[in-house]
Each structure stands twice: as structure tokens, then as C-alpha cells.
Amino acid sequence: MPVAPQLSVVIPTRNPHPERLRRTLTALAAQTLSRAQWETLLVDNASDCPWDPPAELVAVLPGFQRLHEPHPGLTPARLCGIRAARGDVLVFADDDNVLAPGYLADVLRLFGDHPGLAAAGGPVVPEWEKPPPAWTREFHGLLALRDLGPAPRLAPGGPAAPWPDFAPVGAGLAVRRAGALAYAEALARDPARRALDRRAAELGSGGDNDLVFTVLRAGGDVGYVPE
Secondary structure, eight states, rough: OOOOSSSEEEESSSOOOOOHHHHHHHHHTTTOOOGGGEEEEEEEEOOOOOOOHHHHHHHHSSTTTEEEEEEESSHHHHHHHHHHOOSEEEEOOOOTOOTTTHHHHHHHHHHHHHHHHEEEEBBOOOOOSSOOOOGGGGGGGGOBBBBOOOOEEEEOTTTTOOOTOOOOOOOOOOOEEHHHHHHHHHHHHHHGGGSSSTTTBBBOOOOHHHHHHHHHHHTOEEEOOOO
């Protein structure tokens, strides 16, 4: 029987920009982690027009599946990926995220070395089409852009654990499958939480915070890891 992958990459997308999606998938195809250790789940979130991922990249991405989530929204798309994922660790990448070549290998090693770790992320560095005005800098954190320096940080989990200011963002968010499944079960009990993130033209966000807080309050540690 085929061996289940150790890691699942979940990429929610809706009406993707062709070149940005190509760059995201190209970066995945260049990962140093052995192809036998991971799978690729591309979630089409109720796109308005037909599109197809580049065939030459689909052919080289391990365990590639294109999933369809008919309910618009980043949270429903993530839940679709969670339900389909087989890896012990899930990595969420947006359709404009270019992961560093060793990203998946680093994630798998990190979670293997730290059994209590439930969720983690690292720096998110922007690539601007043109330099933004200086006045926008104070808002970059709202775009999930941050580099907190070379020192790792860890927040211990617990029922009353406070929110850490270095909590991982959705871009490149790594979470144990057990924690992701617990989050999915929590949303099934409280469907109103499905509305905490972007839905079609609605740009509110917070689903990644909800996921991280769920695993943190369940007792899992949360980390910022520079590498």
C-alpha cells in the first residue's frame, strides 16, 4: 500500500492570477523535501471563471490534487484542505506565496524535534510591484508582512494562554493535523466562526488567528521560527 505523506501543502485559491499562481507552484516544485514525504492540495474556492494550473507543474508536484470548495470563503477552502489532508503536518500557502526552497524540510524537522509544537510560522517578506509610499509602513502588519528578527520565539499553550504578538500568520502557516482537525470540529459546532475570514469580495480577515488560538488554548505551543 502507498505510504501516507508526512506533510500536506494546502493552497486555497479563488480566481487566481495566473503568473502569481505559477510562481507559487514553481516554488513548491523546487522544495528540497523528498517528494515521497509530502502532497499538494490546490483548493479551487468557487472561482467565477474557468482556469487550470500549469500542466508541467502539476506533473511534478507530489500527490497533486485539485479540490473544489463551492462555498466562497478562505475558511471553507481551508476546511476543505484539512478534510482531505493526509500529512501529520499541514502547511497553508496562499496563491501568491513563494516559499523558500527548504521551507517544507525545515517545517517537518521542526515539528519532529518539538512534539509539543502545534503551530508555527516565520518571516514574510514582501515583493512590491513598485515601492509603496512611506506612510503605508505602519499598516504592513495588516498585510501579514513581518520579519521579527533572527531569534526564535515560543508561546506555551494552555486554557488561559494569552495571544502572542509573534503568532504565525496564514502565509506559510504550519500546524499539526490533529490541531487542524480540532479546529474543523470547533467550527462545525459553531458555524458563525466560518465568517471570520475573507469571503469573495469581503476582505475582513481573522481565520488564521482563530485557528492558531484554537490550538494554543488546547495546550499546543505556538512558535515564530526565523529559518
